[in-house]
Amino acid sequence: MSNYSDVVWSPVSFTHVEYAKGDxxxxxxxxxxxxxxxxxxxxxxxxxxxxxxxxxxxxxxxxxxxxxxxxxxxxxxxxxxxxxxxxxxxxxxxxxxxxxxxxxxxxxxxxxxxxxxxxxxxxxxxxxxxxxxxxxxxxxxxxxxxxxxxxxxxxxxxxxxxxxxxxxxxxxxxxxxxxxxxxxxxxxxxxxxxxxxxxxxTLIPNIMWFEYTTSRQESRSRSRKMSSNKLQ
Structure with missing residues (x-):
């Protein structure tokens, strides 16, 4: 095993934060x-x-x-x-x-x-x-x-x-x-x-509303197709 006693360790200061104990x-x-x-x-x-x-x-x-x-x-x-x-x-x-x-x-x-x-x-x-x-x-x-x-x-x-x-x-x-x-x-x-x-x-004004309505329409469409297939 290598000898680490002489190694100088350096922290990642961007993620290392200290505060006064009790503060x-x-x-x-x-x-x-x-x-x-x-x-x-x-x-x-x-x-x-x-x-x-x-x-x-x-x-x-x-x-x-x-x-x-x-x-x-x-x-x-x-x-x-x-x-x-x-x-x-x-x-x-x-x-x-x-x-x-x-x-x-x-x-x-x-x-x-x-x-x-x-x-x-x-x-x-x-x-x-x-x-x-x-x-x-x-x-x-x-x-x-x-x-x-x-x-x-x-x-x-x-x-x-x-x-x-x-x-x-x-x-x-x-x-x-x-x-x-x-x-x-x-x-x-x-x-x-x-x-x-x-x-x-970027050209869609409200992406959340667009995705919500699109997914709901697609879900309803697939649900109707499944129902029609079961009736056949």
């Missing part, structure tokens, strides 16, 4: 700080089961955003706070990757809700949009604050993560909406997309 509020913020991990898991699950090209492009934007953050961090090389965590952070601190990640995601989602999501434009629909966007902003603020409260970042590192994330999120939405979306019908017709059953639902 209940800090524990809540520690879980909030893990939101990017949950978002990535949700993306992977949604892409696997839905195969939506728009979601895939959004996911690509997440990686573009993280790549920009990685490059900036290694150019600036600004240190993090010295907080006495049991696991030492070896990554640089400016800008905060958690803050940049979550605000990229939130800025994109807010634009998607107000620009791309079309249901009936009634009062309840507008209340739902405002409520969802408000919830996104509150969540983003909590994730960003958690990085300062738990002493993983200085305030300016989180602030610049917010600035970069918002700029990149808005930019990626504009690229997707204006440049890429018109090509979606053509892209999904490629053989490789047909093989993986990649689809484009």
């Amino acid at each position: 209940f509020f800090g524990k809540i913020l520690a879980w909030m700080s893990l939101l990017p991990v949950f978002i990535l898991s949700g993306f992977a699950t949604h892409i696997y089961f839905r195969r939506e090209i728009h979601t895939i492009v959004f996911f690509v934007g997440i990686f573009v955003n993280e790549s920009v953050n990685f490059i900036i961090k290694h150019i600036v090389q600004e240190a993090r706070p010295i907080a006495g965590h049991t696991v030492l952070n070896v990554e640089h601190g400016w800008p905060s990757s958690h803050s940049q990640f979550v605000w990229f995601f939130i800025s994109y989602v807010i634009l998607f809700i107000y620009i791309r999501s079309h249901n009936n434009n009634g009062i309840m629909d507008m209340l739902w949009k405002h409520g969802m966007c408000g919830l996104c902003v509150v969540t983003g603020c909590m994730v960003s604050y958690s990085r300062v409260y738990l002493l993983y970042h200085f305030f300016n590192q989180v602030l610049w993560g917010f600035i970069f994330g918002t700029i990149l999120g808005v930019s990626w939405f504009a690229i997707t909406q204006l440049l890429l979306s018109p090509w979606f019908p053509f892209i999904v017709s490629w053989k490789v997309c047909e093989f993986f059953m990649i689809r484009d639902s």
